[in-house]
Structure formats: C-alpha cells, structure tokens
Amino acid sequence: MRLGLVLWGWRSRFLPALSLRGLKTAPSQPRALVYEQHGEPARVLKLKDVELAELGDSGVHVKMLAAPINPSDINMIQGTYALLPDLPAVGGNEGVGQVMEIGSHVTSVKPGDWVIPVDAGLGTWRTDAVFSEEALVKLPANTPLLCAATLCVNPCTAYRMLSDFEALRPGDSIIQNAANSGVGQAVIQIAAAMGLKTINVIRDRPNLQELVDRLTSLGADHIITEEMLRKPEMKDLFKKVPKPQLALNCVGGKSATEMLRHLQHKGTMVTYGGMAKQPVTVPVSTLIFKDVKLRGFWMTQWKRNQVHNKDSLTGMILKLCDLIHKGQLTAPACTKVPLKDYAIALEASMQPYTSTKHILVM
Amino acid sequence: MRLGLVLWGWRSRFLPALSLRGLKTAPSQPRALVYEQHGEPARVLKLKDVELAELGDSGVHVKMLAAPINPSDINMIQGTYALLPDLPAVGGNEGVGQVMEIGSHVTSVKPGDWVIPVDAGLGTWRTDAVFSEEALVKLPANTPLLCAATLCVNPCTAYRMLSDFEALRPGDSIIQNAANSGVGQAVIQIAAAMGLKTINVIRDRPNLQELVDRLTSLGADHIITEEMLRKPEMKDLFKKVPKPQLALNCVGGKSATEMLRHLQHKGTMVTYGGMAKQPVTVPVSTLIFKDVKLRGFWMTQWKRNQVHNKDSLTGMILKLCDLIHKGQLTAPACTKVPLKDYAIALEASMQPYTSTKHILVM
Structure with a gap:
C-alpha cells in the first residue's frame, strides 16, 4: 500500500485536480x-x-x-x-x-x-x-x-441485444419477458429511442397496475402478463403491432416457448437469463418450418471479445450516455x-x- | 391430353432422339x-x-x-x-x-x-x-x-447443412444423430469428401454391428449409440477427435440435448427432423455461456428461395454428381x-x- 502517494477522499466529482497525476484528499483506510x-x-x-x-x-x-x-x-x-x-x-x-x-x-x-x-x-x-x-x-x-x-451491465446488454441479432427498423416490434428487470427496463427505453415497438411480458402480482404504469412511463408500448401470453386473444394484439422479429428471453421454460410462438418467420430469440430455472424448449417445427434462430448473449463475453479494440465498447458507452443526457434512458x-x-x-x-x-x- | 403429339415408352435413357423436340416411342396411358x-x-x-x-x-x-x-x-x-x-x-x-x-x-x-x-x-x-x-x-x-x-432431397439437405452454417475445414468434426437415415448416410459421405470427421449417433438394435459396418464402409469415422452418447466415456472419444462445431439433429428430445452437450463453444446445432416427436430442449447456460446457436433447415424452403436464380441449385447438383462419379457418394x-x-x-x-x-x- 502506497499511503504516501495514493490519496483519496470524498465522493464528489468536483474535487479540484491539484496535479496532472493525482487528486489530493485526506487519506482513509481502503x-x-x-x-x-x-x-x-x-x-x-x-x-x-x-x-x-x-x-x-x-x-x-x-x-x-x-x-x-x-x-x-x-x-x-x-x-x-x-x-x-x-x-x-x-x-x-x-x-x-x-x-x-x-x-x-x-x-x-x-x-x-x-x-x-x-x-x-x-x-x-x-x-x-x-x-x-x-x-x-x-x-x-x-x-x-x-x-x-x-450503465455497464444492463443497458449495455439491452443495447447489444437490440443491435447485434436482427436488423431492426423503426416500426418493427420486439417481445421480451422479465420486462421489469434491469435489462428489461433498459430494453424498453433504448427500443423506444430506436423507434421500435415493445411487447413486454411480466408476471402477475398484487400491484400489477403500478408496475404497468411505471413501464408505460418508460415508453413500453404493450404490457401483458405471462398468463395473457398463452391466450388466443394474443392474436388481437397483432392487429395493432407487427409480429416481433426479436424475442429477448430472461426466463426460460414456458415463457420462452410461448414467446417463440409469436415470433415472426426467420426471427431470433436471444436468451440472456434463466430466472425460471428451466431450459428453453423449442418445437422442432419452429426451427425447421419457421426458420427461427435461437441464440444466447453474455455481456461479459462480449466485453472480453473487445479486449484488443475498445472502440465498440467506448462507442456504445457514449451512445448510451447520449440517451441518458437526452432523458431517454434513466x-x-x-x-x-x-x-x-x-x-x-x-x-x-x-x-x-x-x-x-x-x-x-x- | 395430347396423345397425337406426346409419345413415351421405355425407361432406357439411351433412346435415340429422333427429333430435336421429341423422342418417338409407343404411346401408353399415363x-x-x-x-x-x-x-x-x-x-x-x-x-x-x-x-x-x-x-x-x-x-x-x-x-x-x-x-x-x-x-x-x-x-x-x-x-x-x-x-x-x-x-x-x-x-x-x-x-x-x-x-x-x-x-x-x-x-x-x-x-x-x-x-x-x-x-x-x-x-x-x-x-x-x-x-x-x-x-x-x-x-x-x-x-x-x-x-x-x-439426389434431390437427402444429399442436397446434407450438402447444404454442411456448407451453410459453419465454416468447416478439413480435420474439423461434426456430430449427427439418425446417422442411418437417408440424410445421415449422405452426410457421412459428403463430410468424408470434405475431409471432415464424423461422429455418428444411431439407436441400438439387434443387428448393430451390421449397421456399424455399413456406415463405416461409407466413411463414418466414429459410430456410437444413443446410450453411449450420454455416458461420461464420451470424453475419451474427444481425445481422438476435436469437439464438433456442427451438430445435425433429426431426432429432437434427449438425443438433441445430449449432442448439444458435446458441441464446441460457439458451435451450431441444425435441426432438420423430429423423429422422436419431442421438442429440442436447451439448457439456458448452453445458450448464454457456450454461445451455441440453434437453427433449423428445410430443403424445400431453400429451393424456393432460389426461384429467381437457379445457379446455386444447379451448382450443388453438379457438385453432388461429381462426387457420385468419383465414387464418393452412393x-x-x-x-x-x-x-x-x-x-x-x-x-x-x-x-x-x-x-x-x-x-x-x-
């Protein structure tokens, strides 16, 4: 420990930079x-x-x-x-x-x-x-x-999943479960900034309306419960919004299989979590005749793949900070x-x- | 029916072409x-x-x-x-x-x-x-x-699946179940011609050795039963052959899940059939942490996608016929x-x- 050299102190970011190499503050025990x-x-x-x-x-x-x-x-x-x-x-x-x-x-x-x-x-x-x-x-x-x-885990995960798997254009739709998760909330906001329509699946709960209101205020277009996802009335939803090209799955089990049913031909489901602790189950016909693609995403691995070239990473951080400064990502x-x-x-x-x-x- | 113009007859291909527009043979009822x-x-x-x-x-x-x-x-x-x-x-x-x-x-x-x-x-x-x-x-x-x-269904399916999903090089390996199917036998032969190693999964049966001998004579490198696929001894196989980058699944159910376990990081499993009448079940961790891709393939759709440009199709047929004439595809x-x-x-x-x-x- 280099107490003589390394000095640290408050959490304010407006500390004066007293030298080019160090901020001088009162030392405290790390x-x-x-x-x-x-x-x-x-x-x-x-x-x-x-x-x-x-x-x-x-x-x-x-x-x-x-x-x-x-x-x-x-x-x-x-x-x-x-x-x-x-x-x-x-x-x-x-x-x-x-x-x-x-x-x-x-x-x-x-x-x-x-x-x-x-x-x-x-x-x-x-x-x-x-x-x-x-x-x-x-x-x-x-x-x-x-x-x-x-910023570094959830919004980055959301950003990459919306960018790297399907060529989405304004007006296209995506579907996601666990829409209330950290990633889910970032997906809602980044997708809205991209002009995409979001179909957001959440679990039913006592204070459902409160959550619906909160996600709506973030820019969620459609919010449905897991139970609604399984019902034939889902076809009414698709009179208002195109079938999704991209499904983001943080749950697995039935929830994932149900999202697959609503995916467009040639669409992609990206799995990034398994909250239900159940595997993803895919009907064979969905793969063969609907030509649906199943992928996974792990932010940690993506970052490690950028080790020799941080441009994509810093570019992404700057884009996300831009959304933050515009009030589009909270x-x-x-x-x-x-x-x-x-x-x-x-x-x-x-x-x-x-x-x-x-x-x-x- | 244009009996006066359309004449047909034997099945010999060496019939003389009596005119530029028609072969003359005795008419018979279609x-x-x-x-x-x-x-x-x-x-x-x-x-x-x-x-x-x-x-x-x-x-x-x-x-x-x-x-x-x-x-x-x-x-x-x-x-x-x-x-x-x-x-x-x-x-x-x-x-x-x-x-x-x-x-x-x-x-x-x-x-x-x-x-x-x-x-x-x-x-x-x-x-x-x-x-x-x-x-x-x-x-x-x-x-x-x-x-x-x-030629038109099974060898074409095998050829496309070996060509379109992973960039395979001589020495790489692939794994397939239903290795005894029409597609499976074509996969063995085309893969051998490409210098790929094949791991072939078949169901146990009374005349197992006979089937093993037949697939070996086609060029199969490794032949295992569904039961062996689930055993820890599989690790010994991978001392002799690299882990496969591509898995070809015609079965679904447990067989597909087991093949996924042995797939290389970032590998692809292509499903083209569902003989077990069970869906494909994928552990969430396989998608996220192994970055495995799941795809489907349907030859009929592929052909229909070529409707305005038959070059890929005719090119493939000629390549397969070339393998046939060299004795590499029977x-x-x-x-x-x-x-x-x-x-x-x-x-x-x-x-x-x-x-x-x-x-x-x-």
Missing part, C-alpha cells in the same frame, strides 16, 4: 467486501481493511463512488456463475468511480474523471481500487451517479445503501419481486 | 398415384389413369423413371406436413425422369436428357408429367438411376418396386428401423 470462499453472500462476505495494489506505470487509482448489487454478483459469490474469480475476491462487477491518481504511462483518463470498470470480476464493492487503464472507460461529464453506476428505481450496511442491501436485493435495485455507496 | 383427401397413404392413394397437361411453349414432357418414398412424402399425404398441395394431388416429391418432348421456348433441356424436378409438391409417383422448364435440373450423363432418383440401400405394387412399398417404408429406401420404378 475497505472492501471480501469473500474467501463461495457461499451465501450474507455469510461469506466481510467488510475488511485492504491494501491497495501498486499503481505502477499503467495503473489507475479509482475511488469507487457507487456500485449496484446485480443478480449475477450474487451468483458469482454463491459459486454458481459461469465466471468465478480466484479467491479471496472482492464482490461486485460494475459501478462508477473517480480517478484519483494515474501511472506515468496512462493517457486515456486523468484525475477527476469518472470511470467505469468494464470487465467483470474486478470487484467493485470497495472504497478504492487500482485498475489497469485498459479496464476503464471514461464517462462524459455530468453523467448522473445512479445512471453511471448501473437509471432503474434504486435504493442507496451505505457500504457498511451491505448485509441489509444484500438481503433486500435477494427478495422475490423486488423492483428496486440496491446500490452500495462508498 | 398413370399416377393420386390422393383426393389426406389420410393413411395405403388407404387414400389410388393408381389412376390420368391426362397429361398441355405441353405449351415452356412445358417439358418427362417420362418418370424412378421415384423414392421418403418420410416427408408420407407426412404430406397424411396431411401433417408443413407444405400441402391442393387436392387431388399426385404423391411423391423427388425422382428422376427422361425428357420426351419440349415446348418451343425450352432451351435448358432436350429430349433424351435425364432431369430431376427440384421443387416439392410436384408429384413424382407417376409414369409421365409435364413440368415447367424452371422446375427441372438436367443431370450429367451416366448418373446411375438410383443415385439420380434420390445411393442408399434401395429396394426397387414396380409402380403397380406401390401398396407393398408404402407399407414397408413405414416400418420402424427400416434401413432400405423403397423406390418406385415406372
């Missing part, structure tokens, strides 16, 4: 939510004092400002995710921080910049980190804190929780039907 | 296997005297020589296929015939040529037909009768049955575990 073994997050995570890595020539000392708790973070700690870090590890896979100090070879960020770490597994639930320059993307000025903290409903109260936030974020994202603030 | 309603083939099909359509300027009078009974022919008559002709209709969707007479505008075929009708639903179980020139592809001279009669085991004995052939072709294709000869 802390992180560390787990040494896989298991239930509330049991295995501990808030610990930690030492910072050496800055070196290409390191960037980032003071983390805010980091959300995503379902994949939980799975990673439980040890059930497809990507597991070496242990001990720091929890969290996205967030936003402010650059405090940079190594002598670092050129793409400077002290005071807000940055997001773009690779998974880096550990964002901490007060401070030294990241490599390559792992960071700089945000435009004045990006709101909660938008910045939640952060999900969030509850801010101080880092020290992480146990409360973890428990709340693991409740079913939760419709607020818990954000750790440092 | 007959066809006609069905007026959907149902069990043995019940609804009748061998009837029929009238030939007018030749016109662009018609081609073809004397059919041989036409196989394929599973899709049966489904079409039963009314369960995705493509159903107007009734009454003539059974059969592929076969080979000889050109007897051509309309005055016809340029691509001449009397004496052997031709295959390339669109489905034209009805090939008959002695004579007038087809449009566009529906016919001319075969190279000396193509063996049984190869010619069975007809499946066939049993020839005279057209009048169609009921026997239909019954035999609908038996389970049938390993011979029944060919109606006219």
Whole structure:
C-alpha cells in the first residue's frame, strides 16, 4: 500500500485536480467486501481493511463512488456463475468511480474523471481500487451517479441485444419477458429511442397496475402478463403491432416457448437469463418450418471479445450516455445503501419481486 | 391430353432422339398415384389413369423413371406436413425422369436428357408429367438411376447443412444423430469428401454391428449409440477427435440435448427432423455461456428461395454428381418396386428401423 502517494477522499466529482497525476484528499483506510470462499453472500462476505495494489506505470487509482448489487454478483459469490474469480475476491462487477491518481504511462483518463470498470470480476464493492487503464472507460461529464453506476451491465446488454441479432427498423416490434428487470427496463427505453415497438411480458402480482404504469412511463408500448401470453386473444394484439422479429428471453421454460410462438418467420430469440430455472424448449417445427434462430448473449463475453479494440465498447458507452443526457434512458428505481450496511442491501436485493435495485455507496 | 403429339415408352435413357423436340416411342396411358383427401397413404392413394397437361411453349414432357418414398412424402399425404398441395394431388416429391418432348421456348433441356424436378409438391409417383422448364435440373450423363432418383432431397439437405452454417475445414468434426437415415448416410459421405470427421449417433438394435459396418464402409469415422452418447466415456472419444462445431439433429428430445452437450463453444446445432416427436430442449447456460446457436433447415424452403436464380441449385447438383462419379457418394440401400405394387412399398417404408429406401420404378 502506497499511503504516501495514493490519496483519496470524498465522493464528489468536483474535487479540484491539484496535479496532472493525482487528486489530493485526506487519506482513509481502503475497505472492501471480501469473500474467501463461495457461499451465501450474507455469510461469506466481510467488510475488511485492504491494501491497495501498486499503481505502477499503467495503473489507475479509482475511488469507487457507487456500485449496484446485480443478480449475477450474487451468483458469482454463491459459486454458481459461469465466471468465478480466484479467491479471496472482492464482490461486485460494475459501478462508477473517480480517478484519483494515474501511472506515468496512462493517457486515456486523468484525475477527476469518472470511470467505469468494464470487465467483470474486478470487484467493485470497495472504497478504492487500482485498475489497469485498459479496464476503464471514461464517462462524459455530468453523467448522473445512479445512471453511471448501473450503465455497464444492463443497458449495455439491452443495447447489444437490440443491435447485434436482427436488423431492426423503426416500426418493427420486439417481445421480451422479465420486462421489469434491469435489462428489461433498459430494453424498453433504448427500443423506444430506436423507434421500435415493445411487447413486454411480466408476471402477475398484487400491484400489477403500478408496475404497468411505471413501464408505460418508460415508453413500453404493450404490457401483458405471462398468463395473457398463452391466450388466443394474443392474436388481437397483432392487429395493432407487427409480429416481433426479436424475442429477448430472461426466463426460460414456458415463457420462452410461448414467446417463440409469436415470433415472426426467420426471427431470433436471444436468451440472456434463466430466472425460471428451466431450459428453453423449442418445437422442432419452429426451427425447421419457421426458420427461427435461437441464440444466447453474455455481456461479459462480449466485453472480453473487445479486449484488443475498445472502440465498440467506448462507442456504445457514449451512445448510451447520449440517451441518458437526452432523458431517454434513466437509471432503474434504486435504493442507496451505505457500504457498511451491505448485509441489509444484500438481503433486500435477494427478495422475490423486488423492483428496486440496491446500490452500495462508498 | 395430347396423345397425337406426346409419345413415351421405355425407361432406357439411351433412346435415340429422333427429333430435336421429341423422342418417338409407343404411346401408353399415363398413370399416377393420386390422393383426393389426406389420410393413411395405403388407404387414400389410388393408381389412376390420368391426362397429361398441355405441353405449351415452356412445358417439358418427362417420362418418370424412378421415384423414392421418403418420410416427408408420407407426412404430406397424411396431411401433417408443413407444405400441402391442393387436392387431388399426385404423391411423391423427388425422382428422376427422361425428357420426351419440349415446348418451343425450352432451351435448358432436350429430349433424351435425364432431369430431376427440384421443387416439392410436384408429384413424382407417376409414369409421365409435364413440368415447367424452371422446375427441372438436367443431370450429367451416366448418373446411375438410383443415385439420380434420390439426389434431390437427402444429399442436397446434407450438402447444404454442411456448407451453410459453419465454416468447416478439413480435420474439423461434426456430430449427427439418425446417422442411418437417408440424410445421415449422405452426410457421412459428403463430410468424408470434405475431409471432415464424423461422429455418428444411431439407436441400438439387434443387428448393430451390421449397421456399424455399413456406415463405416461409407466413411463414418466414429459410430456410437444413443446410450453411449450420454455416458461420461464420451470424453475419451474427444481425445481422438476435436469437439464438433456442427451438430445435425433429426431426432429432437434427449438425443438433441445430449449432442448439444458435446458441441464446441460457439458451435451450431441444425435441426432438420423430429423423429422422436419431442421438442429440442436447451439448457439456458448452453445458450448464454457456450454461445451455441440453434437453427433449423428445410430443403424445400431453400429451393424456393432460389426461384429467381437457379445457379446455386444447379451448382450443388453438379457438385453432388461429381462426387457420385468419383465414387464418393452412393445411393442408399434401395429396394426397387414396380409402380403397380406401390401398396407393398408404402407399407414397408413405414416400418420402424427400416434401413432400405423403397423406390418406385415406372
């Protein structure tokens, strides 16, 4: 730990940059939510004092400002995710921080910049980190804190799924289940900005109308429950909106099979989650005679594929920030929780039907 | 019927072409296997005297020589296929015939040529037909009768599936179930000619070794039963052969799911049949984390997509005929049955575990 060199402090982004290489603030002890073994997050995570890595020539000392708790973070700690870090590890896979100090070879960020770490597994639930320059993307000025903290996983996933699988044009439609999820809400907003019509499938619930109103306010065109999705009355919907060319599946099981029934000939269903813990079941005739394509999407892998060329990644971040600044993309409903109260936030974020994202603030 | 102009006779392809527009042979009454309603083939099909359509300027009078009974022919008559002709209709969707007479505008075929009708639903179980020139592809001279009669569905399906979904290179491997089917046998041979390694899954049966020997003689590299496909010992196989990039699924159900397990990251499974009458079930993680693609293939649709440009189609037929002439692609085991004995052939072709294709000869 280089306490003599690495200084950090408040979470304000308007700290004066006192030098080209470092922001001077009062030092405080770096802390992180560390787990040494896989298991239930509330049991295995501990808030610990930690030492910072050496800055070196290409390191960037980032003071983390805010980091959300995503379902994949939980799975990673439980040890059930497809990507597991070496242990001990720091929890969290996205967030936003402010650059405090940079190594002598670092050129793409400077002290005071807000940055997001773009690779998974880096550990964002901490007060401070030294990241490599390559792992960071700089945000435009004045990006709101909660938008910045939640930009890197869900809106990016939504953006890529809407861009990479079907050549969609204004007026085309898409269908998605789990429309209330973080990705789902981003899909609604980005699709609306692209001029696409969205058919949004949600589970029935006591406060259904409240949720319908909220998704409508985000720009959702049609909102239906899983039960409605299975009914013959769906044909009435398709008098108002064209059959979707793209289905986004975060659920699996019956929900996925039902979405497939409504997909256009030659359409694509992209699976990015499996909340129902059931596989995707596809009638043989759908593949052969409807020529429907089934694909999967994993944001982490997409980002890793860009390792030698960050242009697509930074281009996407800038486009999303542009939508944010135009008011076309907002952060999900969030509850801010101080880092020290992480146990409360973890428990709340693991409740079913939760419709607020818990954000750790440092 | 233009008996005065349209003359037909034997099935020999070496008949002298007595004029540029017609082969002269003794006339005989055209007959066809006609069905007026959907149902069990043995019940609804009748061998009837029929009238030939007018030749016109662009018609081609073809004397059919041989036409196989394929599973899709049966489904079409039963009314369960995705493509159903107007009734009454003539059974059969592929076969080979000889050109007897051509309309005055016809340029691509001449009397004496052997031709295959390339669109489905034209009805090939008959002695004579007038087809449009566009529906016919001319075969190279000396193509063996049984190869010619069975070229248009199964080898073409195999060729397209090996060509259109993954960029396969010599040494790569593919896996297929129903490896004993007509398509399966064509896949083995065409893949071997392409330098690909094949992993062939078949159902266990009393005369298993006999079938293994036959598929091996066609060029199959590895032959395993459905039961073996599920066993951990499969890992030993992959010490000898790379994991497949392409899986060809004609079965569905467990067999398809098991093939998916062994597919390479980013590989493709193409479904072209559903013999198990069960859907394809895909673990969500296979889609997301293995980035496996699921597609379908239907030869009939592919051919219809070429309607304005037959170059790909004729190019494929010529390539397949080239393989035939080099001895790299043979007809499946066939049993020839005279057209009048169609009921026997239909019954035999609908038996389970049938390993011979029944060919109606006219």
